[in-house]
Amino acid sequence: MKGQEWYQADDIAEEYEEKRFSRGGRLIDRREKQAVLNAIGPVEDSEILEIACGTGRFTVMLAERGADVVGLDISGPMLKQGREKARAAGVADHLEFLRGDAGRLPFPDDHFDAVIAMRFFHLADTPASFLSEMRRVSREIVFFDTFNRFSTRSIYNWALPMGSRLYSRWEVTRLLDEVGLELVGDEHDFVLPYGFYRQIPNSTASTFRKIDTTLGSLPFGDRLASVSYWSCEV
Amino acid sequence: MNEDLLDIICCPLDKSELELDVRDRDDGEIVSGTLTCTECGEAYPIEDGIPNLLPPDMREETTA
Numbered sequence: 001m002k003g004q005e006w007y008q009a010d011d012i013a014e015e016y017e018e019k020r021f022s023r024g025g026r027l028i029d030r031r032e033k034q035a036v037l038n039a040i041g042p043v044e045d046s047e048i049l050e051i052a053c054g055t056g057r058f059t060v061m062l063a064e065r066g067a068d069v070v071g072l073d074i075s076g077p078m079l080k081q082g083r084e085k086a087r088a089a090g091v092a093d094h095l096e097f098l099r100g101d102a103g104r105l106p107f108p109d110d111h112f113d114a115v116i117a118m119r120f121f122h123l124a125d126t127p128a129s130f131l132s133e134m135r136r137v138s139r140e141i142v143f144f145d146t147f148n149r150f151s152t153r154s155i156y157n158w159a160l161p162m163g164s165r166l167y168s169r170w171e172v173t174r175l176l177d178e179v180g181l182e183l184v185g186d187e188h189d190f191v192l193p194y195g196f197y198r199q200i201p202n203s204t205a206s207t208f209r210k211i212d213t214t215l216g217s218l219p220f221g222d223r224l225a226s227v228s229y230w231s232c233e234v
Numbered sequence: 235m236n237e238d239l240l241d242i243i244c245c246p247l248d249k250s251e252l253e254l255d256v257r258d259r260d261d262g263e264i265v266s267g268t269l270t271c272t273e274c275g276e277a278y279p280i281e282d283g284i285p286n287l288l289p290p291d292m293r294e295e296t297t298a
Contacts, residue, residue: 070239070242074288074292076281076282076284076286079284080282080284083283083284093236096235096236096239097284098235098239098243098284098285098286098287099284099285099286099287099288100246100287100288101246101287101288101289101292104246104247104289105246106243106244106245106246106249106287107242107243107244108244108249111242
């Protein structure tokens with residue numbers, strides 16, 4: 001797995017959210033959370049697993065909406081941040097964190113209503129094996145995102161600390177076929193890549209975001225998008 | 235971790251049940267202890283309230 005040591009360092013975990021989701025990154029955070037909610041619908045009383053949950057951005061949001069959530073990550077320091085956030089939000093009773101390997105999940109077959117993985121597959125060296133584990137433990141929904149080949153993402157990809165695997169639509173559909181998942185919905189967004197939003201102040205971000213979504217809504221817009229959200233069923 | 239989590243988790247290697255041994259509890263929450271596989275006997279630590287179910291080949295040695 002790429003960047004494993006980088007990702008598990010204490011200081012990286014402590015600065016993770018500040019670096020990514022302040023400034024223009026706030027818009028990214030909001031869009032990603034919307035994508036998750038669009039995909040898995042009302043979550044009250046449902047059982048949800050998040051793979052590579054990191055500092056718990058999505059797990060805490062889902063627990064706040066009444067789901068019973070398990071967050072799995074390889075990194076102890078990231079999960080420590082998640083636990084503190086869950087406590088602060090008062091959802092610790094509905095949210096459990098554990099360290100584990102996404103390729104060998106410590107759960108029985110068909111256990112969760114939904115299994116999600118955000119910003120995970122760009123780090124996956126063997127995506128089919130991880131996706132097939134997600135499918136194994138889900139009885140209905142599997143949701144994940146990818147960063148796209150042939151997009152603005154390609155431009156700065158080489159500069160990232162963890163490297164990043166990019167996918168084409170063809171590669172994703174082939175993966176789904178391979179593990180036996182059915183694609184039920186897909187959304188494509190961010191003609192301007194995440195890295196761009198992270199650099200700009202919040203005051204100008206919404207202007208650029210408007211340009212971005214306008215470009216994205218053009219007939220060829222999906223093909224320019226740097227991020228895709230894939231909603232699948234078992 | 236809450237004890238309820240035991241109903242969900244299993245050994246990552248053979249998916250068998252885990253047996254809980256609590257060392258330290260805080261306000262109902264299990265802060266430290268061990269989860270042992272009832273089939274293969276592999277032991278998984280609970281550290282700072284977080285169970286570490288990484289398979290042994292991915293687990294770094296923790297310093298005492």
